[in-house]
Amino acid sequence: MSTVDFRILFPHLAGVRVEMVRADGPLLRVQAAADQVEASCPDCGGASRRVHSRYQRRIYDQAVAGRRTVIHLKLRRFFCDAGECRKTTFAEQVTGLTARHARHSVPTRQVLTRIALAVGGRAGQRLTGHLALSTGRMTLLRLIRTMPEPAVATPRVLGVDDFALRRGHIYATILIDMETHAPVDVLPDRTADTLAGWLREHPGVEIICRDRAGAYAEGASTGAPDAVQVADRFHLWRNLGQAVEKDVVAHRGDLREPAPEPVAPPPPRPEPATTAPVQPAEPRLVTRTRERYTAVQRLLADGVSRADVSRQLGLDPHTVRRFADAASINDLLVHTRRDSLIDAFKPHLNQRSTTAAPMPACCSPRSASKASGAASRRYAATSSRFAPPRPRRRPTRPHPSHATSPPGS
Numbered sequence: 001m002s003t004v005d006f007r008i009l010f011p012h013l014a015g016v017r018v019e020m021v022r023a024d025g026p027l028l029r030v031q032a033a034a035d036q037v038e039a040s041c042p043d044c045g046g047a048s049r050r051v052h053s054r055y056q057r058r059i060y061d062q063a064v065a066g067r068r069t070v071i072h073l074k075l076r077r078f079f080c081d082a083g084e085c086r087k088t089t090f091a092e093q094v095t096g097l098t099a100r101h102a103r104h105s106v107p108t109r110q111v112l113t114r115i116a117l118a119v120g121g122r123a124g125q126r127l128t129g130h131l132a133l134s135t136g137r138m139t140l141l142r143l144i145r146t147m148p149e150p151a152v153a154t155p156r157v158l159g160v161d162d163f164a165l166r167r168g169h170i171y172a173t174i175l176i177d178m179e180t181h182a183p184v185d186v187l188p189d190r191t192a193d194t195l196a197g198w199l200r201e202h203p204g205v206e207i208i209c210r211d212r213a214g215a216y217a218e219g220a221s222t223g224a225p226d227a228v229q230v231a232d233r234f235h236l237w238r239n240l241g242q243a244v245e246k247d248v249v250a251h252r253g254d255l256r257e258p259a260p261e262p263v264a265p266p267p268p269r270p271e272p273a274t275t276a277p278v279q280p281a282e283p284r285l286v287t288r289t290r291e292r293y294t295a296v297q298r299l300l301a302d303g304v305s306r307a308d309v310s311r312q313l314g315l316d317p318h319t320v321r322r323f324a325d326a327a328s329i330n331d332l333l334v335h336t337r338r339d340s341l342i343d344a345f346k347p348h349l350n351q352r353s354t355t356a357a358p359m360p361a362c363c364s365p366r367s368a369s370k371a372s373g374a375a376s377r378r379y380a381a382t383s384s385r386f387a388p389p390r391p392r393r394r395p396t397r398p399h400p401s402h403a404t405s406p407p408g409s
């Protein structure tokens with residue numbers, strides 16, 4: 001094979017002298033030696049021709065004719081004679097073929113990185129096995145981790161929020177470009193100094209969209225004093241919802257039944273047995289929360305530790321802590337009012353559906369069938385919940401080990 005042909009087929013071997021190629025079972029072994037006269041120090045960049053020693057590296061290359069290729073490459077170690085350089089000696093690298101501490105050739109590393117990015121570690125391991133490139137999954141994941149970080153422009157509108165690496169213990173901060181919704185960076189904690197440092201290193205942020213945590217406010221003021229700070233929509237809505245809900249629950253004793261409407265009574269109609277007025281039952285979730293709160297408080301009053309309460313009742317320690325720290329049951333019921341918006345109207349709707357009274361046009365099945373698929377499904381889901389209650393067995397007290405965790409835990 002002529003030199004020209006060889007370089008067309010294997011351009012990454014242009015910098016070495018191939019001495020021998022032989023098939024060895026599933027392997028293709030290539031014996032080669034570095035062909036360059038001098039090498040550059042990786043630390044100072046200075047060229048050196050003074051050889052310190054010689055050694056051999058084994059470099060795995062892409063498969064040829066279904067055989068895994070192994071290059072047995074003779075390399076040299078050079079002295080670095082630059083006086084100010086920290087290195088005394090250094091190993092030479094072949095441009096386009098080798099990299100420091102890498103067991104795969106540069107083109108092979110690029111292929112493996114693409115495979116790892118496309119299919120991940122385990123699937124990549126299986127795939128490379130079929131391509132005669134057998135590579136472990138951890139090697140593939142390491143290739144992803146060693147990729148350089150993509151350059152991200154400093155966003156004009158920056159979103160700042162925290163997230164849990166380990167809930168209740170370790171939190172970090174994520175920065176989002178609010179105009180493209182792309183993650184920009186992750187900070188290792190959620191302190192003011194870290195955020196301020198990032199903002200100083202990335203000037204140009206005009207608007208900082210954050211939650212109401214004091215640390216972020218301080219960090220934003222310090223790091224980007226000219227930026228406008230706004231509360232993000234999610235936290236505004238959530239805070240408003242929580243405040244209103246807490247207020248309503250706290251004052252629910254003051255709520256009165258609406259006065260009956262002064263309209264003429266409808267003509268007497270034989271009422272089926274199921275149209276007896278149904279009092280809105282307390283939601284099961286509220287009942288369960290009340291029972292758990294009572295049980296937790298009773299055990300704690302008896303001197304049982306929180307850990308033992310958790311074991312005895314089969315509750316998560318976080319749940320026990322929440323129940324123990326609650327000043328009253330109302331603090332817990334704020335978060336248990338699920339699906340409660342229609343509870344007050346259920347008796348009325350049950351009565352309407354069982355007395356064959358005409359439903360409003362917007363609620364009739366006929367109009368619902370004309371509506372969109374999503375609207376039809378909503379109607380179906382809603383109407384089934386409004387159906388007359390089926391006779392039920394008396395609910396038994398849930399055993400703690402069978403109970404699911406309460407909301408918010």
Ligand SMILES: [Zn+2]
Pocket residue numbers: 041042043044045046080081082085086087
């Ligand atoms: Zn040097």
